[in-house]
Amino acid sequence: MFALPFVRNALLAGSLIAVASGLLGYFIVLRAQVFAGDALSHVAFTGALAAAAAGIDLRIGLFAATVAMALLFAALGERARADDVTVGVVFAWILGLGVLLLDIFNASSSGGAGIVGARALFGSIFGLSSGEATLAAVVALILIAATLAIARPLLFVSLDPAVAIARGVPARLLGGVFLVLVGADAAEATQAVGALLLLGLLAAPAGAAHRLTANPWTGMALAATLALASVWIGITLSYRVAALPPSSAIVLVAGGFYLIAFAATPRRLAGVLRWMR
Amino acid sequence: MNPSFSINPVSDLNQLLQYPFMVNALQAGTIVAVIAALVGWFVVLRRETFVCHTLSVMSFPGASGAALAGLPLAPGYFLFAVGGALAIAFGSRVGGRRSAMQESAVVGTVGAVALGLGFLFLSLYGGILESVETLLFGSFVGISAGQVQTLLVVAALAAAVLAVIGRPLFYASVDERSANADGVPVRALSVIFLVLLGLAVAAIAQIVGVLLTFALLVAPAATAQLITARVRLSLALALALAVSETWAAMTLSYFTNVALGFAVTTIALALYAVARAVRELRG
Numbered sequence: 001m002f003a004l005p006f007v008r009n010a011l012l013a014g015s016l017i018a019v020a021s022g023l024l025g026y027f028i029v030l031r032a033q034v035f036a037g038d039a040l041s042h043v044a045f046t047g048a049l050a051a052a053a054a055g056i057d058l059r060i061g062l063f064a065a066t067v068a069m070a071l072l073f074a075a076l077g078e079r080a081r082a083d084d085v086t087v088g089v090v091f092a093w094i095l096g097l098g099v100l101l102l103d104i105f106n107a108s109s110s111g112g113a114g115i116v117g118a119r120a121l122f123g124s125i126f127g128l129s130s131g132e133a134t135l136a137a138v139v140a141l142i143l144i145a146a147t148l149a150i151a152r153p154l155l156f157v158s159l160d161p162a163v164a165i166a167r168g169v170p171a172r173l174l175g176g177v178f179l180v181l182v183g184a185d186a187a188e189a190t191q192a193v194g195a196l197l198l199l200g201l202l203a204a205p206a207g208a209a210h211r212l213t214a215n216p217w218t219g220m221a222l223a224a225t226l227a228l229a230s231v232w233i234g235i236t237l238s239y240r241v242a243a244l245p246p247s248s249a250i251v252l253v254a255g256g257f258y259l260i261a262f263a264a265t266p267r268r269l270a271g272v273l274r275w276m277r
Numbered sequence: 278m279n280p281s282f283s284i285n286p287v288s289d290l291n292q293l294l295q296y297p298f299m300v301n302a303l304q305a306g307t308i309v310a311v312i313a314a315l316v317g318w319f320v321v322l323r324r325e326t327f328v329c330h331t332l333s334v335m336s337f338p339g340a341s342g343a344a345l346a347g348l349p350l351a352p353g354y355f356l357f358a359v360g361g362a363l364a365i366a367f368g369s370r371v372g373g374r375r376s377a378m379q380e381s382a383v384v385g386t387v388g389a390v391a392l393g394l395g396f397l398f399l400s401l402y403g404g405i406l407e408s409v410e411t412l413l414f415g416s417f418v419g420i421s422a423g424q425v426q427t428l429l430v431v432a433a434l435a436a437a438v439l440a441v442i443g444r445p446l447f448y449a450s451v452d453e454r455s456a457n458a459d460g461v462p463v464r465a466l467s468v469i470f471l472v473l474l475g476l477a478v479a480a481i482a483q484i485v486g487v488l489l490t491f492a493l494l495v496a497p498a499a500t501a502q503l504i505t506a507r508v509r510l511s512l513a514l515a516l517a518l519a520v521s522e523t524w525a526a527m528t529l530s531y532f533t534n535v536a537l538g539f540a541v542t543t544i545a546l547a548l549y550a551v552a553r554a555v556r557e558l559r560g
Contacts (some may be wrong), residue, residue, distance in 0.1 A: 032377040035327035085499045092492035096542030099488065103536045122396050197396070199388030207382025220487035236545035239528045244480035245400050258386045263367060 001239055008135035010246070016140035017189050018201055022227030023147045024185050026220045027178060031158050034203045034237030035084050036073055039091035043069040044190040046098035053105045061189035069094065070183030074176035100249040113144040123194030125235070125246045132191065146181055154178055155216050159164045174246050200251030201227050208261035229256035261277045282532040289485035293531060299418045306523045309426045309481050310493060312435050314519035316477045317469060318512050320438070321502055323450045326495055327381070328365055331388035332475050333490040335361040336482040338395035345402040351427075354479040361387055362475035366468045420484060431480040438473050446470060447508065487539050493519055498547035503552040518548065 001007055028037045028246050044062050051061025069090075076086050128136070157164040157171045182202075189198040205226035209219045234250030241249075283289060294300055320329045337356040342410045343353025364387050369380035439446075448457040456464045482490045495517035499510040526540035 029378055029382045032381040034381040035330070038327070038388065049413060054484065083327040084324055085321055085495065086553075088491070088495040089499055091330075091547055092488065092548040093542040095488045096492065096536075096539040099536045099538035103539075110378060197389060197392055199385050200393060203382050203385025203389060207379065207386055210378060234558065243401055244534070245396055248393040248397040248400075251389045252397075255386055255390035257391070258382075 001236070005130065006126050006128070006216055007235070007239060009128045009130050010235055011232070012236060013128055013136040013140070013191075014125055014250075016137045016144070017185075018227040018231040020143040020147070020185055021141045021189060021198065021201035021223045022205050022224035023144060023151075023220055024178075024182050025167065025202040026209060026216075026223040027147075027151075027154060027158060028182060028215075029206040029210050031178075033179075033182075034199070036087050036179065037186065037202045038199050039073075039087050039094075039183050039200075040066050040069055040179075040186040041060070041190065041195040042091060042098075043094050043183075044137055044186050044195045044198075046094050046101065047187070047193075048190065049098050049101040049105060050220070053101050057189070062190055063184060066183035066187040067180055070179040072178065074172075074179045077175075105115075113256040121196060123189075123191065123247045125140070125250075126238075136188060136191060139184070143181055146177075148175060150177060151220070161257055169237075194247050196250045197247045200225075200254045201230065204251075204254035204258040205230060208258045211258075211261040211265045220265070226257050227254065230257065279524040287529070289532075294530060298420070299531065301422060301425060303524070303527060305420045305425050305428055305521055308425065308432050308528055309485060310431045310497075310523040311516060312428070312477050313481060313490070313493035314497055314515040315439055315512075316435055316503070317472055317519070318515045319446060320494055321448065321498040322447070323470075325471075325474070326470045328362075328385050328471065329474060329478065329494050330491050331365070331384050331391070332358050332361055332471075332478045333482050333487045333494075334388050335391050335475070336479060336487055336490075337485055338391045338398060339479065340424065341395045341398035341402060349516035351483060354483050355476065357391065358475035358479035358482075359472055361391060362471040363468070366471045383463045397531065424484060429481060431477060435473060435477050438469070442466060442469060486538070489541055492545055493523065496542075496549055497522060500545075500552045501551045503549070503556050504547075522548070 002011075017220055025037075025103055029179050044064050044160050045087050047061040047063075047065025049061075050065065051058045072090065073087060074092075077083060093186040151170050154165070155172050157165075157174050166186070185197055185202075186195070189195075189201065206219075206223040207225055209223035213219050213222060233245055234253045237253070238244045238249040239245040281292075293303070319330070320326060323383045336354050339355070340350050340358035341353075342357065346353075356366055365380075365384055368383035369376065387434040444459045445533050446457070446466050448459075449461050449466050453463055475532070480495070481493070485493070498515040500518055501515035504514060505511045522541060526537060526544055529535060529540045529544075530537040
């Protein structure tokens with residue numbers, strides 16, 4: 001399996017995207033901003049269609065759309081945390097714009113839009129060329145480094161905003177930078193797991209990590225590890241079972257991890273409470 | 278004959294209503310807007326926008342799963358939407374308390390798993406991906422009289438349930454702690470509301486697609502609640518906005534051929550933006 005170049009490309013890009021998404025996901029869950037992450041990943045779809053309609057490189061459209069939307073969300077909310085209702089209304093319009101572009105693109109090229117749309121929505125990790133995989137890996141590495149660099153102040157500002165601001169931590173700037181990182185991750189992951197399924201890597205491993213541990217550093221490591229494991233197990237399963245698309249396999253494994261964490265915690269919690277008495 | 282818009286409203290109306298499919302579409306659109314405004318008003322009040330989006334996405338595995346199993350699509354929609362509502366209702370609590378963090382995570386996970394399953398069903402079914410777009414961005418065209426009746430039933434159900442639980446639900450949504458202390462069954466109400474939301478969304482999404490469902494539930498109610506804090510007035514305003522936005526968008530789409538999804542969301546966003554700007558300017 002590992003001798004095949006397309007599997008190696010998928011593993012290279014998939015692993016690094018998973019680690020980046022796991023880390024960013026930890027903060028996204030901590031800040032209860034999963035909806036903004038979801039919206040950003042759908043924005044990537046409109047960006048891809050816009051690029052396709054304009055005839056430029058898809059990746060330019062992806063990154064431009066998601067980063068612009070991240071900045072908008074940051075500008076609209078207090079402390080760069082747009083309210084879910086605002087996110088919802090803006091996000092519905094972006095999808096509406098996607099429909100319009102789909103119409104325009106469908107009229108100019110017969111059937112091409114369907115393929116671009118489907119690829120942007122569901123991804124095709126086995127279809128990455130080695131150049132694409134390397135680029136995706138490099139971008140993911142940058143995202144991981146940037147997330148770790150702002151991890152400490154971001155943690156502070158997310159857990160106790162009032163005290164953090166009093167201590168002079170730039171909450172608004174950090175919130176904005178964080179959303180831009182999530183936007184870039186959404187654009188990045190769109191190529192690998194698809195816009196709609198990115199959510200699986202963002203929400204499920206981090207949600208499980210938050211259920212299993214209250215220690216932030218352990219939690220971050222756990223979220224990244226679970227995301228990585230989801231990608232590896234998902235790719236292997238999908239390689240063995242031809243009918244199982246890789247994006248589905250990855251997300252279903254990630255969901256499975258969340259379910260296990262969910263089932264494991266009430267008992268743990270009860271145990272802790274008993275011990276404290 | 279191509280429809281052409283004129284300044285004469287009577288001729289415009291005659292053109293709009295000359296085909297039975299448009300009459301059905303306008304009827305269905307009106308009922309959809311009424312359900313969406315009623316249920317959506319509480320969605321916005323409870324800040325459950327993300328849940329609403331995820332439940333509307335449930336129609337993707339619902340439809341593809343039903344197609345794979347060889348069943349009619351409607352049961353698939355309802356099954357997945359209600360299942361998702363229950364999963365979210367029970368998953369978002371940690372140690373008996375509502376946790377914003379876990380709610381965010383569980384809703385995202387449920388949505389992602391649903392899409393993963395939907396994609397799997399679709400590839401097992403061997404369907405073409407074009408159908409995904411109709412599913413996500415559906416239109417009002419091709420609605421039968423039977424579907425209009427189903428919608429009416431769901432609308433009556435939603436109105437009846439909200440008439441019964443509306444008052445305590447409002448209390449629980451605005452001030453969960455006091456409501457709890459006053460003996461309002463907060464937890465049961467939130468589960469009932471989520472299931473109702475699931476049913477409403479499934480009924481609407483079958484007809485107008487995921488995108489429009491979400492837009493019609495959230496935007497008019499959000500605009501209305503920005504404009505006034507008075508309960509009855511903002512509820513009435515949400516209804517009026519949802520219905521008029523739907524009519525305006527259908528008219529625009531009919532005369533100009535602009536995609537309906539784009540027309541609805543653009544009008545809705547524009548009104549929301551105006552309401553918000555006015556509010557910010559007033560301070």
